[in-house]
Amino acid sequence: MNVDDLIAIDIHTHAEEPCGCHPDDGYDDFQAAMATYFKAPYEHPPTMVETAAYYREKKIGCVIFPVDAERETGFRRYANEEVAGIAAENSDIMIPFASIDPAKGKAGAREARRLIDEFGIKGFKFHPTMQGFYPNDRSAYVLYEAIAEAGAIALFHTGQTGVGSGMRGGMGMRMKYSNPIHLDDVAVDFPDMPIIMAHPSFPWQEEALAIAQHKPNVYIDMSGWSPKYFPPILVKYANSILRHKMLFGSDWPVIKPDRWLADFEKLEMKDEVRPLILKENARRLLKI
Structure with missing residues (x-):
């Protein structure tokens, strides 16, 4: 990856159908509800190869990952x-993250070490x-230990989610698990593990900002929302004391970078802060 040639690094993209196959019968209603919630600009989720082609054309690097939620969702x-x-085949534009349900315990920790060592x-x-867990549940710590030992990054969804929105019972999704305050404990107990809190953390935005300011190893990605909907306090902190802690993320494929970047241009953001958010902070965090 030649970062100098990129206009931005998108820290938050989803691998929806990496093999190009229909993934799971139970996934259809969920995907349809997600598309409605985000007014998603696609009929079918793109494959990873299609994702790579899009980002290559736009000259945007991307961090891409799946979500392991088998236990809680059945998918x-x-x-x-x-x-x-697939990310390795498109390494000029893609950086791979993985996902492991913390409930897998020691087996999950073994998988994490193998993925780091053998798959980069x-x-x-x-x-x-x-995934149905509190991030500060001590049962997850064996997995965090493997991540921290390797110097890898832990990225956590925070705040409200489009997952299950409008579906009966919210598809069983409980938002309480994604209050960012639970990550304060993780940041204390793993002070050298970089932690990214994903999304504006509605309705707990101030908790997220406080943690990112207080803990040196905690960052915020600004994915999942168009910048025109950002809370004023998030913009204020991004423009000032957290300018080195904020990361561009789109939440592809439900939000395209084109839309996010166009709305970001209209945001009242200092000229010297924009390149930090779009690329330089991620470049430093990812060590590329």
């Missing part, structure tokens, strides 16, 4: 190895609401 997970393999995985995506 088959995409193999981390497959995601990593740079970080791990957690979705507490989809």
Whole structure:
């Protein structure tokens, strides 16, 4: 990856159908509800190869990952190895993260070490609401230990989610797990593990900003929302004391970078802050 040639690095993209196959019968209603919630600009989720082509054309690097939520949702997970393999074939534009349900305990920790050593995985995506766990539950720590030992990154969904929105019972998704305050404990107990809190953390935005300011190893990605909907306090902190902690993310494929970047241009953001958010902060965090 030649970062100097890129206009941005998108820290938050999803590998929806890495093999180009219909993933899971139970996935259809869920995907339809997600598309409605986000007014998603596609009929079928793009494959990873299609994703790579899009990002290559736009000259945007991307961190890409699946979500392992088999236990809580019943949906088959995409193999981390497959995601990593396709990312390796498109390494000029893609950086692979993996996902492991913390409930897998020591087996999950073994998988994490193998993925890092053999597949070049740079970080791990957690979705507490989809995976049904509090991030500071000590049962997850054996997995965090493996991640921290390798110097990899832990990225956590925070705040409200489009997953299950409008579906009966919210598809069983419980938003309480994604309150960012639970990550304060993780940041204390793993002070050298980079932690990314994904999305504006509605309705707990101030908790997220406080943690990112207080803990040196905690960052915020600005994915999942168009910038025109950002809370004023998020913009204020991004423009000032957290300018080195904010990361561009789109939440592809439900939000395209084109839309996010166009709305970001209209945001009242200092000229010297824009390149930090779009690329330089991620470049430093990812060590590329």
